[in-house]
Amino acid sequence: MDIKIALEDVSLDLLFEKYEGKFKALADKKRLHILNILTQNGSMCVCDIEPIIEMTQSKLSYHLKILLDAGLIEKEARGTWSYYHVNQKELNALLSEQFCCLFKPPGCC
Amino acid sequence: MDIKIALEDVSLDLLFEKYEGKFKALADKKRLHILNILTQNGSMCVCDIEPIIEMTQSKLSYHLKILLDAGLIEKEARGTWSYYHVNQKELNALLSEQFCCLFKPPGCC
DNA sequence: TTAATAAATCAATATAATTTGATTAACAAC
DNA sequence: GTTGTTAATCAAATTATATTGATTTATTAA
Known part of the structure; x- marks a missing residue:
């Protein structure tokens, strides 16, 4: 019984460790912005995201890697x-319906 | 029109700043554990959480403040x-139904 | 009043995440 | 081939978070 517990x-x-990682990735407003941009535009290459978010290439790569x-x-x-x-x-799977307009495809709200 | 944009x-x-703060609070496995303990036990004082989570009082207070x-x-x-x-x-409002068993009242799953 | 307990805060240290600028690797165009 | 472009990676510096142990404040019990 002790073993089971x-x-x-x-x-x-x-499980907590797994979610810690996912919430860490979400815990940055620049990364939330990147997610929002990708949501609105579908598939994008780094050089197309760069001018929209006004971020240097290496910084953007760093944040994309964390999200990835x-x-x-x-x-x-x-x-x-x-x-x-x-x-x-x-x-x-992670977020509530409230985030529909921000990180879910257009037309969902 | 420029002004509107x-x-x-x-x-x-x-909005991103607001969610950044909330996800930052969730982005720690110790704090997820605290949330889980509070979910299972309802209302608890610090001294009752302390032995369950095996954390010093000052550390626990620190993490509770972040969640608060x-x-x-x-x-x-x-x-x-x-x-x-x-x-x-x-x-x-934040999390999907998937978290029902972890951070939502007993009986919801 | 004195002693004991609960919990918040503080200052110092330790650890982790982010930013920066430079370099590198892979490919494409000429 | 050489040149230009894309994007990943690296090392160093900066900034943010977490941990520790001690102190403080408020309250309760003896």
Whole structure:
């Protein structure tokens, strides 16, 4: 019985760790802005996001990587270009309906 | 027309700032654990949370303050004791149904 | 009044995340 | 080939967060 409780504690801890990572990725207004831009424009390459968000290339790459590692966006490489788009399934699973207008496809609100 | 766009940008930025704060509060596994404990036990004083989460008093106070400032929990002072409970309305507004079992009252899943 | 308890705060340290500018690798156009 | 472009990565500096242990304030109990 003690073992069962211990195992539950471990898996609960892993769960908290998993969500910690996802919320960390969301816990930055620049990254929320990036998600919003990708939501509105669908798939975009880094050089097209850059002028909209007014961010240097290396900084933007850094933030895109954080969103990517958290599974909130997905990447598709085409030649020298990297195209990013929102992982809608993941965002739907995390966030309430309230975020529909911000991070969910146009027409949902 | 330019002014309208500018104003929208400002209010969008304020919105991102608001959610940044809330996601920052969620972006820590210890705080997710605190939320989970409060969800399961309803209203609790600091000294009752302390042994469950195995955290020093000052550390716990620090994390409770972050959750409180983000509006994710609420506080009620009774004498020397401070009782904290989850702000269910706020969590419902932020998080998807998936979190029902973790941060929403027992019986919801 | 004195002693004990609850919880917030403080200052110092430690740890982590972000920004910056430069460099690199991969590809495309000439 | 050489040149220009895209985007990732790196190391250093900066900034933000978290942890620790001590102190403080308020309240309660003896």
